[in-house]
Amino acid sequence: MYKFVVGVGILAAGLVAATSMAMAGSCPGNPDALGTSRTITVDAAAFPRIGSMQYKTTLPLNDHEVLITFDDGPLPPYTNRILDTLASQCVKVTYFLVGQMAHAYPDLVRRIYNSGHTIGTHSQHHPFNFGEMGLPRIESEVDRGIASVRAAAGDPRAVAPFFRIPGLARSRQVENFLASQSLALWSADEVADDWFRGITPAQIVRKAINRIEAKGHRGVLLLHDIHPATAMALPALLKELKAKGYRVVQAVPAGVRPPSVPELPASMVAESGGWPRVVKASLTTGTIKQIKHKRHHVAKTEADKELAASLAKKKSKSQTATFDFGAIWSNR
Numbered sequence: 469m470y471k472f473v474v475g476v477g478i479l480a481a482g483l484v485a486a487t488s489m490a491m492a493g494s495c496p497g498n499p500d501a502l503g504t505s506r507t508i509t510v511d512a513a514a515f516p517r518i519g520s521m522q523y524k525t526t527l528p529l530n531d532h533e534v535l536i537t538f539d540d541g542p543l544p545p546y547t548n549r550i551l552d553t554l555a556s557q558c559v560k561v562t563y564f565l566v567g568q569m570a571h572a573y574p575d576l577v578r579r580i581y582n583s584g585h586t587i588g589t590h591s592q593h594h595p596f597n598f599g600e601m602g603l604p605r606i607e608s609e610v611d612r613g614i615a616s617v618r619a620a621a622g623d624p625r626a627v628a629p630f631f632r633i634p635g636l637a638r639s640r641q642v643e644n645f646l647a648s649q650s651l652a653l654w655s656a657d658e659v660a661d662d663w664f665r666g667i668t669p670a671q672i673v674r675k676a677i678n679r680i681e682a683k684g685h686r687g688v689l690l691l692h693d694i695h696p697a698t699a700m701a702l703p704a705l706l707k708e709l710k711a712k713g714y715r716v717v718q719a720v721p722a723g724v725r726p727p728s729v730p731e732l733p734a735s736m737v738a739e740s741g742g743w744p745r746v747v748k749a750s751l752t753t754g755t756i757k758q759i760k761h762k763r764h765h766v767a768k769t770e771a772d773k774e775l776a777a778s779l780a781k782k783k784s785k786s787q788t789a790t791f792d793f794g795a796i797w798s799n800r
């Protein structure tokens with residue numbers, strides 16, 4: 469892995485070009501892969517707040533450089549599908565995992581890390597009112613989220629000190645707390661509205677590309693690895709980025725990262741029969757506000773049985789599960 473510390477303000481254009489050339493064409497089995505052109509080391513001292521959607525500061529990406537991020541997971545089978553797509557293109561991204569989800573699917577957390585991606589956190593329960601929460605709850609959500617993801621990863625060093633606020637619901641209190649913990653606060657430069665109900669994969673691709681182009685042909689893109697439409701859009705999005713001459717940059721934290729973490733058996737994804745598959749796992753209504761499911765949800769707990777019963781009443785037009793983490797956004 470090639471690493472560049474851009475955070476200290478040294479950006480050696482020649483070295484970046486050399487790195488891009490060295491890494492291009494190094495994707496096994498796919499000589500035309502989009503690939504990952506370079507890494508950028510991010511720490512809170514150099515980059516306390518990232519993302520022009522909410523802040524004056526963002527990462528110093530060059531022309532036609534994008535940094536891709538995925539929020540709210542992990543969740544099979546969509547996280548699996550997205551990891552497959554990223555691997556086929558040798559694209560490395562940054563995940564902002566929800567603690568409760570990481571606890572439910574530790575095998576996927578480890579697969580994400582061992583696939584070479586970066587893992588940050590996104591609170592324990594993804595509360596929608598982050599911007600109105602008092603300090604004790606902010607502290608609890610942030611700290612427990614980090615603890616859960618670290619435990620799921622099996623090595624605390626595998627989790628970067630990167631935090632994205634649920635729903636991007638910022639407040640001065642949240643920002644001050646994150647700064648006090650030396651956590652880099654990630655907003656975004658672009659979103660693709662992939663949490664909107666009924667959005668199509670083609671619409672996600674178009675919104676992502678249009679907004680990246682409108683922001684000076686660069687940016688930190690926010691997607692979600694829990695939505696089927698996002699999983700379906702990703703191959704076309706990466707193809708179009710490649711066709712338009714974009715390069716992918718991966719954010720990495722400062723300091724030592726383990727080369728890998730011990731793998732766990734993938735026990736959470738159920739049933740054969742092709743993708744999209746049925747989710748067979750213990751889910752709690754505390755994190756998951758609403759699921760729409762075309763096929764049968766396999767319930768293990770009483771809470772899941774209730775959820776499954778409500779799902780049976782709400783037939784979805786979209787394919788399989790849609791988690792309603794984005795409700796706070798849809799209402800804007």
Ligand SMILES: [Zn+2]
Pocket residue numbers: 539540590594633634635793
């Ligand atoms: Zn989120």
